[in-house]
Amino acid sequence: KFVIVGGGWGGWGAAKALCESGVNAEITLIDALPDPTGNTPYLSPTGKPVEAGTRGFWMDYPNINKLCAELDIDEDDVFTPFTNSSFYSPDGLEATAPVFSKTKLTDLIPSTIPIPDVVSDAISDTIVPALPSPLGQIVATFPLFERIPLADRASMAGLLLATIDCLGGDESVQEQYDRMNAHDLFLKFRLSKRLVEDFIKPTLLVGLFKPPEELSALVVMELLYYYAL
Ligand SMILES: Cc1cc2nc3c(=O)[nH]c(=O)nc-3n(C[C@H](O)[C@H](O)[C@H](O)COP(=O)(O)OP(=O)(O)OC[C@H]3O[C@@H](n4cnc5c(N)ncnc54)[C@H](O)[C@@H]3O)c2cc1C
Incomplete structure (x- = not known):
């Protein structure tokens, strides 16, 4: 059994690599946030929007390009110029x-x-x-x-x-x-x-x-x- 703590790029990437390695194990990814996907707006205790992390990519992010290709996602559909x-x-x-x-x-x-x-x-x-x-x-x-x-x-x-x-x-x-x-x-x-x-x-x-x-x-x-x- 593997438990990976933290569902950011690091933890998520580790979980993905482990799943793809062919290891015969149960792999669990956990995160302390109620919604670590970033889909739910993150608000301060006073209700102000907080930028919690990644919001954009620079040109040379080959891993992101590779991931999009792997998931058959058209980058023009999901990213702005x-x-x-x-x-x-x-x-x-x-x-x-x-x-x-x-x-x-x-x-x-x-x-x-x-x-x-x-x-x-x-x-x-x-x-x-x-x-x-x-x-x-x-x-x-x-x-x-x-x-x-x-x-x-x-x-x-x-x-x-x-x-x-x-x-x-x-x-x-x-x-x-x-x-x-x-x-x-x-x-x-x-x-x-x-x-x-x-x-x-x-x-x-x-x-x-x-x-x-x-x-x-x-x-x-x-x-x-x-x-x-
Ligand atoms: C305000 C801000 C803006 C940024 N903007 C950009 C950007 O536009 N583009 C870009 O490329 N990078 C950006 N970054 C940098 C990017 O967010 C980080 O480099 C990246 O998120 C690091 O990934 P990580 O997996 O190492 O850590 P994180 O993404 O921080 O993931 C760690 C995860 O572990 C969870 N966690 C921590 N402790 C525990 C615990 N004890 N139990 C359970 N879960 C736990 C946290 O909730 C978190 O989800 C930004 C960072 C910040 C702070």
Whole structure:
């Protein structure tokens, strides 16, 4: 007999693998939630809706694609197209993260800069070519900040240098970054206080549930490289 505790992706995946392994056993998956499927809206004690977990997928979720194919589910029937996501600080909307592979050249030009119709018509359907991470993300996100001033945004270039140094380095370089906290990393690479406070810190609180001073610089670089930037 097997009992798997917790019906999230981890527990459910373990149960599925066990069932498919051909083992001759009784397999039970249990969960503390009344409805772990996520079908029932999850409310706080005061009745406010709470986002309890997974609500969307990024492009590279091969296991989800494989599962849909296995269950003969047409992804177009169950998923919306990829959409922008928005980053809020206590002051309001800070930035909109684009769907990178669909960023058009015209999306990068701030609306305050006038461009002649003939130019905008000529480039209106041009998709920005894929650039290496995190350069591509920085270029695509740069014009989409709502309130952070240009000079503060420009300090993101420090992250580019940090990425090349940290993720491009060998294991001993990465160990040095792992011993440093992310707060010190941001100071070392001269990220602006405003950019950190209003954009990067909230992103880390959502992604890793801790502020920069409590996070390894290496882990933060990996998060920003693969996900947030
Ligand atoms: C607010 C939020 C939003 C997120 N959004 C996304 C997203 O959009 N896309 C994405 O890919 N990921 C998202 N994530 C991350 C994703 O939800 C997790 O990575 C994923 O759910 C982890 O799966 P898991 O099986 O390890 O754990 P969980 O999904 O947390 O599953 C653990 C399960 O165990 C149950 N459990 C715990 N203790 C017990 C117990 N003692 N007895 C019985 N049952 C128990 C819990 O009820 C829970 O159902 C989000 C996470 C959060 C918190």
